[in-house]
Each structure stands twice: as C-alpha cells, then as structure tokens.
C-alpha cells in the first residue's frame with residue numbers, strides 16, 4: 001500500500017512538472033548546428049496564430065479536375081502511367097507551369113554581385129492516386145509501396161537522362177496550408193542543376209560529425225531515440241521502483257524504418273522517417289524495404305491525421321546527391337523523409353531571424369502521436 005502511494009505521488013509530481021513547467025529554450029539542430037529552433041510552450045509565448053484546419057476535399061472524382069480519370073488530355077504529355085495498360089493507378093506528367101525548364105535559356109549579362117544560375121531543370125507532377133481526395137493514410141499499403149517505388153524509378157531515370165541534373169527532389173504539398181494549389185493528391189519532382197542548400201548542409205555537417213565521432217549522426221540519433229530510459233526511484237530507500245524504456249522521440253516503428261520526432265523540430269508536428277539500418281541513398285532501397293517504409297508512413301500519417309484532425313503538410317525526401325564529390329559521404333549521410341504538417345503560418349520574427357518557433361514541446365508531441373490507437 002505504502003509503495004503504491006509513493007509511486008502515485010511520484011507519478012503525480014511527474015505529471016505536474018510536465019503540465020506546469022513550460023519549455024522555453026533554443027534547441028540547436030544536432031545535424032545542422034547553424035540552425036536552431038525556439039521551443040516555447042507557455043501560452044504567453046505564442047507568437048503564432050493557429051491555422052484553422054480546413055475541411056479536406058474527400059471527393060473520389062471531380063469532373064473538372066485535370067488530374068482525375070477521364071481528363072488525361074488536360075495535362076501536358078504523360079511521362080508514364082502505372083499500370084501502362086488499361087485503367088491507371090498513378091501517372092507522371094509534365095508540369096503545366098514548370099518552375100524550371102528543360103530548354104536552355106540564353107545566359108544573361110551578369111554584373112558584379114548579381115550572379116545567377118541558369119533555371120535549367122525538370123519539373124514533373126506525380127498523380128499519386130486515381131482517387132481525387134484520398135489521403136496517404138487511406139491508400140492501400142500496396143499502393144503506397146508502389147508510389148515509393150515510382151519515386152525511386154523516376155529519380156534514377158532523370159539522373160541517367162541528364163548528367164547536368166545534380167539533385168532530384170521529391171516532395172508533396174497536401175492542403176492549402178501547405179501551399180497546394182491542386183486538391184487532387186499529387187507529389188512533385190524538381191530536378192535541379194545544383195544541390196539544394198538544405199541537402200548540402202545536411203550532407204556537409206553530418207560528414208563533419210563523422211570525422212569527429214566516427215559514426216553517422218542520424219544513426220546516433222536513432223539509437224538515442226530508442227534507448228532513452230526513465231528510472232523512478234523510491235525516495236527513501238533509493239531502490240529502483242520502475243524503469244521505463246520510453247523511446248521518448250519514437251512515433252512509429254517498423255521492421256526496417258522508424259518515425260521520430262526531431263528534438264529541435266521546426267514544426268509542431270514534424271516527423272522524420274529513416275531507415276533503421278544505415279543507408280545513404282534512397283535509390284538503393286530494396287522493394288522489401290519500400291514495403292516496410294509504406295507501412296511506417298501509413299501509420300505515421302494516420303497518427304498525424306488523428307491528432308491534428310486533417311493534416312495539411314509537406315513532405316520531402318533527402319538522399320545523398322549522385323555526383324562523385326559526395327560519394328565519400330556514404331558513411332556519414334543517412335537518407336530520410338521529412339514530414340512537416342503546417343498548423344501555423346511562419347511569422348515575421350521567424351522569417352527575419354531564421355529562428356523557427358515551436359509552441360509544442362517535441363517530447364509532448366511524440367507522446368500524443370504515440371498514444372493514438374490505430
């Protein structure tokens with residue numbers, strides 16, 4: 001009885017401290033030390049206005065939607081369709097309004113500090129599913145695994161097609177808060193003649209970490225996320241009452257993949273999915289692994305959807321760039337998928353300072369996501 005009441009008291013104290021002591025700290029991104037996030041959970045610290053969750057377009061088919069079946073002539077030429085005969089499940093098409101073009105523009109005159117890189121590249125749309133308003137967590141597991149395979153296949157093709165393409169970025173905007181202009185579920189491919197700065201920084205800093213510590217920082221973060229322990233001691237005797245292997249930042253775990261809440265998350269509900277075994281290049285992922293990725297992705301998205309209530313988000317894939325200069329970074333870089341739900345609009349402070357403000361502690365957010373019954 002006494003033991004029970006002590007335990008209750010300790011747990012109560014733990015709960016109170018969770019409720020009552022708001023986090024207010026600047027957390028350094030462990031991968032990119034030049035980036036940091038202000039985690040400020042006190043109400044008075046809220047500089048951001050919460051976005052109203054917009055009702056999701058759940059229609060299966062919309063006659064006027066250029067991405068819906070029957071309207072295939074409303075998109076520029078099709079690059080591929082799956083399956084290639086009969087009714088398609090997903091399609092890749094040229095983007096009607098590409099941000100980068102594959103026609104070489106005339107190099108303009110550049111003066112002094114006004115330097116520019118030619119806007120050469122590729123911009124394609126992947127119509128993720130024939131059903132207009134289906135969310136990722138509602139797609140079948142097989143379909144999602146197929147979609148990940150399609151990403152891989154097209155990335156390989158683009159690299160082979162043109163050696164001037166230095167990076168192929170796969171990303172998805174879902175919902176107006178995430179900048180999506182088309183309601184029909186889709187992802188995009190933008191292939192650029194330079195490695196994007198974000199990817200470059202991750203590759204560079206993780207290599208620096210590797211040189212100092214002889215291990216991959218992403219693998220270290222996964223280990224840390226998995227092995228976190230909380231120990232509750234008896235106050236008087238000092239005896240261990242309970243040992244909890246919390247996996248504090250773990251949101252979801254499959255056989256080959258893990259979804260974790262980054263310690264210095266920029267977005268309140270940001271989650272990253274990484275292979276559990278070290279792997280630098282998404283293009284080397286086997287079909288069996290993509291199958292597990294689909295499972296972890298689907299469950300993660302279902303958790304996000306349940307907690308946020310109709311998640312509007314961006315996700316993007318970061319993998320080792322193909323060009324030779326990065327091939328020595330295979331041990332230090334670890335490919336991953338970053339999911340950034342958009343529940344608030346970045347403010348002037350955030351744009352002006354580069355310091356993202358996160359009003360929900362990542363530990364609490366992970367706890368809530370884990371608690372969802374699937």
Ligand code: AMP
Pocket residue numbers: 066074075076093094095096097098125173179180181182183
């Ligand atoms: P988002 O703005 O994220 O919803 O992405 C939609 C993308 O689809 C944009 O990049 C548009 O340029 C592109 N787009 C819009 N209409 C069409 C169309 N009819 N065919 C192909 N791409 C389109």
Ligand code: ZN
Pocket residue numbers: 061062065066067068069131132133184
């Ligand atoms: Zn549609």
Ligand code: ZN
Pocket residue numbers: 216217218219220277278279332333334
């Ligand atoms: Zn690793």
